[in-house]
Amino acid sequence: MxxxxxxxxxxxxxxxxxxxxxxxxxxxxxxxxxxxxxxxxxxxxxxxxxxxxxxxxxxxxxxxxxxxxxxxxxxxxTPALTAERRTLIEMLFAEGNHFCQFCEASGDCELQALGYLFGMVAPAFPHLWPKRPVDASHPDIYIDHNRCILCSRCVRASRTLDGKAVFGFEGRGIDMHLAVAGGHLDESAIAAADKAVEMCPVGCIVVKRTGYRTPYGRRRYDAAPIGSDITAKRLGAKD
Amino acid sequence: MAKPKLATCALAGCFGCHMSFLDIDERLVELIDLVDLDVSPLDDKKSFTGMVDVGLVEGGCADERHVKVLREFRERSRILVAVGACAISGGVPALRNLAGLDECLRVAYLDGPTVEGGGVIPNDPELPLLLDKVYPVQEFVKIDHFLPGCPPSAETIWAALKALLTGADLNLPYPLFKYE
Amino acid sequence: MLPSEPPAADLPPSPTGGAGAGIAEVVADAVAVAGGARTRLMDIVQAAQQRLGHLSEETMGAIAERLGIPPVEVADMVSFYAFLNRTPKGRYHIRLSRSPVSLLKGAGEVAAAFRQVLGIAMGETSADGDFTLEWTNDIGMADQEPSALINGTVLTQLAPGDAATIVGRLRAHHAPNALPLFPGTGVAGSGLPHAQIRPSLVAPGAVLFREEPPLPGAGIRAALALEPDDVVRQISAARLRGRGGAGFPTGLKWKLCRQSPAEGRYVICNADEGEPGTFKDRVLLSEMPHLMFDGMTIAGYALGAREGVVYLRGEYAYLWDSLHKALRARYAQGLAGKDILGRAGFDFDIRIQLGAGAYICGEESALVESLEGKRGSPRDRPPFPTIRGHLQQPTAVDNVETFACAARILEDGPEAFARLGTAESTGTKLLSVSGDCPRPGVYEVPFGLTVNALLDLVGAPEAAFVQMGGPSGQCVAPKDYGRRIAFEDLPTGGSVMVFAPGRDVLAVVREFADFFAGESCGWCTPCRVGTTLLKDELDKLLSDRATLADIRALEGLAQTIARTSRCGLGQTAPNPILSTMRNLPEAYEARLRPDPFLPWVSLNEALKPAIAIQGREPVPEDQA
Missing domain, CATH: 3.10.20.740 (Ubiquitin-like (UB roll))
Structure with a gap:
């Protein structure tokens, strides 16, 4: 083509x-x-x-x-776009309940890594502290909705790559939230090897018994900022 | 010329940021050459006698006394720094915000699984009243700098202190900038 | 073939939701009426709700199974629309219209009266299951507020004293179908006080509302004398621009749509008139439906489309019967259906799609999504609907008034139309005027009229500020009353809200902020989160806790939302703030506190729950 x-x-x-x-x-x-x-x-x-x-x-x-x-x-x-992107990340931190200090995804989390990249020290907005559930009903997977950023990667991956349609959205505006087919994970067709699980950019969809395995310092974004793998292609090409 | 003054306090937190501060180890000696310690749990000085140059606040605001201490630190500090996740975002104590004060007290003191017999919510007048939520410090006073981390590493605290005391820019290198 | 009748309108609704067997049967019927098409999910769920009262998990599951789609898709769609109920609601669903205009006309007092009579708060359902009381956004009756929808019936010009009468009358009847459930099927027959809509037309004009009654089909006859390309040329020659507010050249839109290679093309009339303060399309739909249908049919001829859809906002469900009556007459007269006006091969069907309470569906790509039975989230553009619209085919989506103008352009010739108005805004514009003025209603005026001249017409020359174009438009201060209503100066989709001296502009801004937060679709971060944050920051301002830094932060946030949002809703949601900051800065200065910093929360507020639980006051200062 x-x-x-x-x-x-x-x-x-x-x-x-x-x-x-x-x-x-x-x-x-x-x-x-x-x-x-x-x-x-x-x-x-x-x-x-x-x-x-x-x-x-x-x-x-x-x-x-x-x-x-x-x-x-x-x-x-540009500095103006960085400021605007930082505001978007601050909005997401204010919208959900994000506790980096005990999150399994810390160090591998794309939301956190973007906070680092844009130099977000503290959210500029008061936290909204929404009440959101944790669904640990499945033997191998749990969902902590507090950490969901409504990116729809799981929604798309479940449909287009896993062929399952486990996830969808419900509601609108600030009440929009991730929904699981059947209401709970154990009633859905999800499996730990699903792309929908793997592609969660934050610590929302987590495979049980796999947390905190990578030592501090060796996680994805410990040493180099997010995007370094992409820019390396260009820098590498120059060398 | 007098040395700059440094004060520290711990509000709703775990004292981990203070422990991390102490982890600067032998550089404490260097620090003592740089500053005079004013109000702080480290020297047990309880009240301010004048202004300080730098105030470090660990922990968020969970009760009325935290707010009062925080306000006093704001009034007395030329530069006020929020240190650590609890000060900046509420941290682990803010988990109670997901349930609400009423439910927290009820489960902790009245009908939780560990309560035996008829429980009672402690209500001694000596006890400060709890706030409806645990708040980040910047929601109550103006904060000049934030040092993220849970806790910020000793390296982070040392780098930040040196910058603040020497008037340099507070630009943390990437490996020192962490939310956990 | 005549398009489908309203779904199951004459069947008595079941007050409690029905048993399992009932659900299966209702769902089977609803899916069958829609031809088993997933794209007709909106009709299917409305038909099911009509009979079952609400859409339970079981009902949604049954619909998903019948259609062969994942259950999450049905829940996604149903949960999006304000008029679709996932939980049982009262048999009488009272929705009070909420806007700055309804509030200044006393909607707050009417709401209080209903709360008192029913003994419930807003958003609640009475214990006997008879009544649900809610706010809803502007229902298109801004010239006769306070207004309400009870099931499908519109009540206008309510006073607090009416609440007891209305509730009493509904209780006395106590027949489960004394009023139709949503979608409603007409105003008549309810016997309720104020169940009538006052004619809104105040000033007819030179193009649309003329002395002589319109002759259905006149524009189509003129079009059929031309080649389709020439019809498009006529629209372009008249320099017609979209009347919904954006002002895109209609001729260009039709040309792009016609040029796109396709199996089929669609003509969609946007009758989702949701911008608060506007009601001119309602008047066109009530009094001149043929002009709109003519315009759609002309577009069908010009574009080579065989199907047209009117997307009618759920709030206007009461127009369902009269619009279908008009459509039936057109089929009988050869103005719709096969071989229109005897032209062999010119076939054009029109159907009406009822919406279900979502402002965002007035955005054309969200409307198309909704029309396909999905949540009304806008699409990414490109591709634009003219290339890939309804069912991925080229689609022209135009406003009711735009189609009516198109019909007149063919009827009168483009020169007559282009002679009116200004260089960049030809023809006349329907303005919906409401608020603090003695003569609210619809005015047909030539483009180019100054705000001053309009205020003289409506009898409000002393207005303190005018909200032009609804919440997504801009707030105009007296210093700008010399500006002209035209796309090149002060654009408007038709909403003109007038406010007298003494009205608090920031309270109006706050009301608009609430509106956008409630209507954001949720798809993108800046609009979903940002509209709520704007509301919170305005609350800080209105509680006299805002510093200069707060105002700057509010402005910065507003700009980020405007720049990064995915569609027009988020891009214009900050307009009430940004335009009042620009045009009425004194309103902000009056609220501004000189302090360098003020907290979001006061200690006293934060201690209130603990004081209530512990039963004592804070520790005195000297002990602390």
Whole structure:
């Protein structure tokens, strides 16, 4: 399906892309990291988190859903966008009940890693302290809804990769929440090996008896910031 | 010229941040050359005699006395620093926010599984009243700097103190910037 | 073929929800009426609710099974809409219209009267299961507030004294079907006081509401004399722009839609008139439905579409019967269906889709999602609906008034239309005027009218501020009353709320913040979380605890939400704050506290629960 390759620029750097690629896909391939939270390369993009908002041809646009086009001018790494992305992360910290200090995902958590990347020291907003349940009914998996950021990775993965439709959303606005088919995990078709479990970016969907196995210092984001794997491609190519 | 003054306090927390502070080990000697310690659990000084240059607050606000201590620290500190997850976000004590004060007291003192016979909610006038929620300190007073971590490591605290006492920028290197 | 009748409208509702066997039967019927199509889930759940009273887990499960879709998809959809009930509600569901205008007309006092008469709080259901009392957002009666919906019936111009009469009358009847359950089927027959809607048209104009009654089909006849491309050219020549508020050139939209290669194309009329303060589409739908249907049919001819859908907001369910009557007449007269007006091969069917209480469905891509039986969350664009819209086919979604204008353009010729208005905003505009003015109602005026001139027309020259374009529009202060109502100056979808001196603009802003927080679809972070945070920050301001730093933070948050939100709702939700900060800064200055810092919470407030539990006051200062 590949047609004529074309180029566009990101912060002044020329990026090559092929038809059908989104801005974020083309940038990933080129070793330019656009911060993101709900996006996952194996899933259809849906634009929930807005962390990948860039200024594209003068307009704020979500890079995960925007098709790349010839001659596009993209601003990505600017102080103004970093401030805006930090505000989005602060909103998510205020919305849920996030306790990094005892969370199994700490060190591997993409929400936390983005907080580090953007230099979030304290949420700028009062916590909303919602009342959310923990579902530990399944023998191998539990869900702590306090940590859900409504990224829909599990919803999408369960449908498109696991073929199960275990997850969905319910409600709207600030009351929107993740729902499990059958009401509880043990009544759903979920299994610990499901992609829906693996792709949770935070500590919301957790495989039991696997927590805290990686020592402090060797976890995904202990030494280097999130996105380093992507930027390494470009830096590596230069060497 | 007099040395800068440093004060510390622990509100609703576990004293882990103070323990981490002590973990700077032999650099404590260096610190004593840098500052005079004012009100702090470390020297057991109970009341301020004047302004201090840097105040460190560990823990969030869970009761009325925490708010009073915090306000006094704000009034007396030129630079007030929130140290650790509890001060910044409420931390583990804030888990009670997910249940509410009423239910917490009821389960802890009246109908919890460990309560034998008819329980009673402690109500001595000496006891400070609890707040409806556990609050981060920045929801009650203006905070100048935040040192995240649970606790912030000794390295983090040392790096931050040195920067604050020498007037340098407080830019923590990536490995020292942690929420846990 | 005539499109489907209202689902199961004449069947008596079951007050308690029915037994298991009942559910299976009801679901089977509802799915069969919808032809087993998953895309008709909205009709299916409404039909089931009509008979069962609410949509239990069991009912939703049965629907999912029948349609062969995951149960989470049904729950996702049902939980999204305000008028779909997952739990049993009272047989009489009283929904009081809430907006700054209804409140200044006394809706708060009416609500208090209902609370007292029923002995329940807002949001509750009476113990006998007879009544549920709730607020709902503006129901499109801003010129005759306070208003309410009871099941499908609209009540207007209520006074506190009416509450006892209404409740008494409903209790006395005590027939389970004294009023139709949602969706309602008409105003008549309820015998309730104030169950009537005053004619809203105050000032007819040169294009839509003229002296002579409209001749159904006149525009279609004119269109059929032209090639479809030329019809699009006429619309472009008239320089018609979308009347919903955004002002996209209609001719261009039709051209893009026509150019998109496709198996089928769709024409959708956006009658989800949800912007608080607007009710002009309701008046068109009531008095000139043929003009709208003509416009849709002309679009069908121009675009090569065979199917049109009117997406009617759930609040306007009472128009269901009259609109279907008009449609039946059109089929009888050859203005709809096969070989329209004798033109062989020109087939165009129109059906009406009833919404279920979601402001966001006025956004065109959310409307399309809703029309496909899903939650009304907007889509990412590109692709735009003109390329991939309803059922992934090219779709033109236009406002009721836009279609009515299109019909007139074909009837009168584009020159007559383009002569009216301004250079960039041709024709006339329907304005829905409400609030502090002696002559509220619908005014058809040429574009370019100044705010001053409009305020003279409605009898409110002394207005302190005017909310133009609804909450998502902007707040205009007297210094700007010389500005013109036009896309190039002061754009509006038609909502004009007038406020007299003495009204607190920040209370109005706070009310709008509540509106957006309640109507956010939840899909994206900035809108889902940000609209609630805006509300909290405004509360801090209104409780006189805001410092300059707080105001700056509020402005920054508002800008971030506007810039990063996924659709128009989030992008415009901060407008009430940003436009009042710009145009009425003195309102903020008056609330501003000089302190460098003030906490979010006062210690006294935070101690209240403990004082209540412990039964003693705080420890005195000297002991602390």
């Amino acid at each position: 590949s047609g004529e390759r074309f180029t566009f620029t990101v912060d002044g750097v020329r990026v090559e892309a092929e038809p059908g690629q989104t801005v974020i896909e083309a940038c990933d391939a080129a070793g330019i990291y656009i911060p993101r939270l709900c996006h996952h390369p194996e899933l259809p993009p849906v634009g929930h988190c807005r962390v990948c908002t860039c200024i594209i041809d003068g307009r704020p646009t979500s890079a995960c859903v925007m098709p790349a086009a010839k001659g596009m001018v993209v601003e990505n790494d």
